Amino acid sequence: MYFRLLSALFAVLAALLPVARLAAVETVTFRDQNREQTVVGRVLIEAQDGGLLFQSRDGAIYNIEPDNLLARESDDAAFEPMSQEEVAQSLLAELPEGFQVHTTANYVICHQASTAYARWCGGLFERLAKAFDNYWSRPPRSIETHEPKFVLVAVVFPNKDSYVQFAQDEVGAAAESMIGYYSQRTNRMVLYDLTGIAAGSSRERLSQREIVRILAADRGGLTIATVIHEATHQIAYNSGVQRRFADNPVWLTEGMAMYFETPDLRSSSGWRTIGAVNKPRLNGFKSQMGSWTTADLQNMISSDAAFRQTATARTAYDVAWALSFYLIKRKSKAYCDFLKAHSLKNRLDWDTPEERLTTFIKHFGELEKLNTDFLRYIQRLR
Ligand SMILES: [Zn+2]
Structure with a gap:
C-alpha cells in the first residue's frame, strides 16, 4: 500500500519536475x-x-x-524577460560604436540612422502591431493574441555596406539581395536607413511624410513593403499568432506577411490598409495561372522546396500571396483554425509532407474543388 502510494507520489513529482x-x-x-x-x-x-x-x-x-x-x-x-533599458544597454554593448536608442511602447530601435528615420520606423511598427492584433483578435476572426512578452528590437544600420557586413554573419550571402530581415533566432529585425540621409546632416529633421516620399520613389513602394513585411513576421511570432521554431509552412508565414505588406503611400506612415490587393504579387500569379494545376497546389502545401530555390522562389511567393489572400477572404474561419493549430505545435517537431497535406485538407477540404474555386476567385481580382 505504502509502496503504491509512494510510487504514485513519485509519478506526480516526475510529471511536475520538468515544468518546475x-x-x-x-x-x-x-x-x-x-x-x-x-x-x-x-x-x-x-x-x-x-x-x-x-x-x-x-x-x-x-x-x-x-x-x-x-x-x-x-x-x-x-525567468524574466529583459526590460527595455536592459535590452538597450545590451545592444549598445554588442553593436559597433555610434549607435543610438529610440524607444516606443513595444520597440527598442537601436540605430545609426537619422533621428527622423528612427522615429518613422517606430511609428510604423507600433501602428502595424496594433492593427495586426486588432485584425486577428476581433470578429469575424478569433485568434487569441497577447502583448509581446519580449522587447521587440530593430537594429537600423546607417547604410547598405554596414548592414551587409553585419547581416552576412546571420544570413550569409543572401544579405546582399535583401534590404532587411527578421530573424527567428535572434527575434530581431535588421534594417538600414533607406533614405540615404546621414545622421547629423542638415536634413536630419525630415518630416514623416517626406520620408515616405523618398522611400516611395524607390521601386514604387516596394521598399516600404519590405519594411512592413519584416515587421509583420516579428509581430506574428511575438503575439501568439505564430510560434518560432515550430513547423510553419513557408506559404503560410510568407503569405501572411505579404497580406499585410501593401503600402499606402498617401498616408504619412506609409501604411494604413490591411489586406489590400497586392498588385505586384497578383500580376505575378496571374501570369502563370494558365498552367497552375491541383498538383502544383499539393506541392506547395506539402513542401517548402519551391521557396528555397532561386529559380522558383519568386513564383512561390506570388502563389503564397494569392493562396493566403483567397483563404483569408473566402475561408476566414478555416484559415483562423489552421493558423491556431500551427501556433500550438510543439517546437522542433517538423511535419512530414503527408502530415502537412492531411492537416490542410482537414481544414480546407479536398484540393481539386478548392483549387478551382481559388483560381476563379483570383481571376476576378483587379
Ligand atoms: Zn518574409
Whole structure:
C-alpha cells in the first residue's frame, strides 16, 4: 500500500519536475559557430541526448547540440524577460560604436540612422502591431493574441555596406539581395536607413511624410513593403499568432506577411490598409495561372522546396500571396483554425509532407474543388 502510494507520489513529482525546471533561470556556456558564448535564460526543450533549445532573456532562441554545450548552471530565480533599458544597454554593448536608442511602447530601435528615420520606423511598427492584433483578435476572426512578452528590437544600420557586413554573419550571402530581415533566432529585425540621409546632416529633421516620399520613389513602394513585411513576421511570432521554431509552412508565414505588406503611400506612415490587393504579387500569379494545376497546389502545401530555390522562389511567393489572400477572404474561419493549430505545435517537431497535406485538407477540404474555386476567385481580382 505504502509502496503504491509512494510510487504514485513519485509519478506526480516526475510529471511536475520538468515544468518546475523550465521556469528556472539557467546559465549556459556553449560553442556557437566556433565562438564561446555564455547566456542567461531558460530551457524551452531538453532533448534526450542532452541538447537544448534555450531562450535567453532578450528572447533569442539557441538550438544547442549536446557536443557544443560546455557548462550549465541553474538558479532558483524565475525567468524574466529583459526590460527595455536592459535590452538597450545590451545592444549598445554588442553593436559597433555610434549607435543610438529610440524607444516606443513595444520597440527598442537601436540605430545609426537619422533621428527622423528612427522615429518613422517606430511609428510604423507600433501602428502595424496594433492593427495586426486588432485584425486577428476581433470578429469575424478569433485568434487569441497577447502583448509581446519580449522587447521587440530593430537594429537600423546607417547604410547598405554596414548592414551587409553585419547581416552576412546571420544570413550569409543572401544579405546582399535583401534590404532587411527578421530573424527567428535572434527575434530581431535588421534594417538600414533607406533614405540615404546621414545622421547629423542638415536634413536630419525630415518630416514623416517626406520620408515616405523618398522611400516611395524607390521601386514604387516596394521598399516600404519590405519594411512592413519584416515587421509583420516579428509581430506574428511575438503575439501568439505564430510560434518560432515550430513547423510553419513557408506559404503560410510568407503569405501572411505579404497580406499585410501593401503600402499606402498617401498616408504619412506609409501604411494604413490591411489586406489590400497586392498588385505586384497578383500580376505575378496571374501570369502563370494558365498552367497552375491541383498538383502544383499539393506541392506547395506539402513542401517548402519551391521557396528555397532561386529559380522558383519568386513564383512561390506570388502563389503564397494569392493562396493566403483567397483563404483569408473566402475561408476566414478555416484559415483562423489552421493558423491556431500551427501556433500550438510543439517546437522542433517538423511535419512530414503527408502530415502537412492531411492537416490542410482537414481544414480546407479536398484540393481539386478548392483549387478551382481559388483560381476563379483570383481571376476576378483587379
Ligand atoms: Zn518574409
